[in-house]
Amino acid sequence: MEVLRVKVWRGAEQGAFQSFEVPRQASQTVLDVITHIQRHLDASLAYRFACRVGMCGSCAMTVNGVARWTCRTHVDTVVKDGALEVAPLGQLPVIRDLVTDMAPFFDKWARARGRFRGTRSRHDEFARIAPQDADRRQADAGIECIGCGVCYASCDLVAWNPDYLGPAALNRAWTLVCDARDGAQAERLSAVGGDAGCHACHTQMGCSERCPKKISPTAGIAGLKRALARAVLKGAL
Amino acid sequence: MSARGETILWLAQRASAAVLALCVMVHLVTIVFAVQGGLSAAEILGRTRGSVVGLVFYATFVIAAAVHAPIGLRATLGEWLGWRGASRDVALVLFAIGLAVLGLRAVAGVFGGAA
């Protein structure tokens, strides 16, 4: 039987890789490998997953040096010389083994005003927004984010400026800037434009390259820069 | 810095980049044409001195560079050295003034005065 040599991070910020041997199987995902280790080799291994089908965003890890969603990453596509190295997602505090603390990541969504603020009540008519509406299309392009944090871990700017809101939070803000129903636009633009906001982005596109949902946060960030420029030129900010 | 301030810097950098792109092209093309067959310093000064077009063009070039470079440097200083806040911005304003003064002095030297 073919075996896979797997090194898995153990510990928290301080720790070391531990080696395991896992039977190789057809169509095996990286999450399958980690689950095998936890079920059959070392029950104390901590990791996170929920849906196993690329919807929940909880299973992201660093696989052979690259941030990926592990439930939809086939071993075939990432294995190097029969070996895998699996570490926790980068640029976030490690709680234990493969589990990171996602709080700093989601706190930034809140700081970027990533929450919809409606302007109508249940007594009002529904807003009518045509499917082909230009703003709606831009929002649609970014809306499928599953919050996995792969983009955040892949962004050099996050490493260089720890306050930087990061691609996911800015992408979320952009989908709301494009939402005609939202009533917090000026406030949101102020929130995404500071020292740690969209202007920090150098368009290196690490986020867009790695996003498992093929979203381009870079495009959204560019959109935010344009929206801010328009607001400033109009004297609205 | 506020969202407004940061946006103004971004606009200034974009606008100065556009000016610089044009200026660099004109500058390089001019050099390539002018140098054909060799050129001495005296010949260059003979052609440039008193040229109002040259004066205005290169003064614009210098000012665009003095706007553009410090804004780019601002990000680099923040990201690589962790230097942020008011002290960085004061230092960069001085740097911008330095660039403008030295550049405009050179422009005055080459294009000012009679032929």
Ligand code: FES
């Ligand atoms: S487990 Fe839900 S996205 Fe991977």
